[in-house]
Amino acid sequence: MFQAQNPDCLFCKIVKGEIPAKIIYKDEKCVAFHDIDPQAPTHFLVIPKVHIGSCGEINGTNSQVVCRCFEVISKVTKELGITDFRVVSNCGAQAGQSVPHLHFHVLAGRDMTWPPG
Numbered sequence: 001m002f003q004a005q006n007p008d009c010l011f012c013k014i015v016k017g018e019i020p021a022k023i024i025y026k027d028e029k030c031v032a033f034h035d036i037d038p039q040a041p042t043h044f045l046v047i048p049k050v051h052i053g054s055c056g057e058i059n060g061t062n063s064q065v066v067c068r069c070f071e072v073i074s075k076v077t078k079e080l081g082i083t084d085f086r087v088v089s090n091c092g093a094q095a096g097q098s099v100p101h102l103h104f105h106v107l108a109g110r111d112m113t114w115p116p117g
Ligand code: AMP
Pocket: 010, 019, 021, 033, 034, 035, 036, 037, 038, 089, 090, 096, 097, 098, 099, 100
């Protein structure tokens, strides 16, 4: 059965306000909040409110919220005066995903290396 939120999911709890977060932006589809363990001078996360496990679960039914996440990234970076930034989404444990709710890291404020570690 489709579940808008997963009761055991950390980021679903942030969406519901059950866990506090430093929220930068929210609308009916997405939330942006500062990462609790920043890896750059600016490091925030953009997530869909609906529970999607990772990039590997994006499909034609839920991809509208993914588009909105990227609109939010564009809007929030502009509002913060950021022009140079990196967007990362880790998918699966081997890629470094620790929270199984789709999220886009937005990192800025320092030089970035490539390839990523
Ligand atoms: P990932 O490891 O790619 O799944 O990213 C998960 C991110 O969530 C990490 O960068 C964590 O620092 C961040 N994180 C974990 N718990 C919280 C929280 N309560 N509030 C904000 N960010 C969090």
